[in-house]
Amino acid sequence: MAEPATTTSRLVLDADQIQRTCARMAHQVLEANRGAEGLVVLGIPTRGVPLAERLARAMADVEGVDIPVGALDITLYRDDLRRHPTRAVGRSRLPVGVDDAVVVLVDDVLFSGRTVRAALDALGDLGRPRAVRLAVLVDRGHRELPIRADHVGKNLPTRADERVSVRLEETDGVNEVTISPGWDGAGSELSTPDEEGTR
């Protein structure tokens, strides 16, 4: 599935930059929360999960305490289920209850905002967090809902038909963020909006 950066795609973040970005975001989250007290980090599959684990690890290194980290699959909460073939449902994994916790949702790319809306719905069914914060590696704009991220690794202005691809060691064997034109250079149709940062 992962394609290497081609002549038509441009490298936005390399492995070192991704690592530094994660470390910076970890500090930002801890500063906003005034420490690690009550934090639960939940990644949105697929690539939000390894990012959440990296973020939690980086925060644990700073604070010297374990930070609960898990996965929140939002497939069953999507509002476009009827417009695509049946989607495979991923696995949700909650390390602890979310009641009264400060949940940090982590995703790779923030685009239309619909994935985050689904994640908020899913969280609401699991409990009542004290607060929910959103951390994304890349914010590429083009929001369709009034949603913004609290912590952004990189703001990346894009055209709507461009494709932002986040590839991580854990899922793709390589750490990089690239941007490339749509499939035919004139707009693209993808089955996994947000995840690959385009649609």
Place this chain on the structure above:
Amino acid sequence: MRHLLSAADLSLAETSAILDLAEEMAQVQARPVKKLPALRGRTVVNLFFEDSTRTRSSFELAGKWLSADVINVSAKGSSVSKGESLRDTVLTVAAMGVDALVIRHGASGAPGQAAQWVDAHVLNAGDGTHEHPTQALLDAFTLRRHFRTTEPDLDTFAGKRVVIAGDVTHSRVARSNVLLLQTLGADVTLVAPPTLMPSGVETWPVTTSSDFDAVLPEADAVMMLRVQRERMSGGYFPTPREYTVGYGLTRARLASMRPGSAICHPGPMNRGLEISADAADAASSLILDQVAAGVAVRMSVLYQLLGGEDAPATPRGDL
């Protein structure tokens, strides 16, 4: 997957996908808010021409927990009791624009027939003595969970020995289980008195026996079947007492089972006939786990059928 009419329709990959998703759905059962929005706006009709408690209520809960609108139609109290034909009933319900029909009928093949009349998805919830595929799926789900307590990564049932005992002739549960367990790779042995062993069983992918005591100690799981007196027109066995002595899961037989071997029963049970109270309530009994699994498995199946693209839900036939 368009319809679910027979356990034979399911490949190993599809079966595993349904069981894996059912694990996720089972988590919903444990939540304070038992609701997912996945099937919002979809309509599911439970069309039950035969009485049922657990299957109908678990399909109803499964649909509701996925946010579908669920309507229950039973033969009693509907136009069926006025003599309306199956075709007219199915077409009438489908004409209202439903997305899925869950059909239980006393005639084997009725849901398969209905699937040819309508564009809605059709689920077989038990047809005559033919099949009950979601029961086989929930049995497989329950057994997989049980086996995984010792083998966490277990996915197929290769090498597992499952004994299905009792009234095989009249059992749609047995038929679906044989098909699904074969897909999963289990070795299945059917045990029944010769009068309750179906004709043509030699073509099934199973071994057969009439000696329960000989095969029971080797089993990793035993599925007891209900003696379906309502489907029996003649004397299939001399007396209930003799049936129990030969084929009941008695206290003595319970003691002869391999440690860790599981007991299943699709319910409702005839306690004292095919299963003793000791066996039904034993620590190795998974009977209530099966009931709980029913909702999760049916949620999984409904999502697999209805969770994707819109399908036109108009009747094909003329009213």
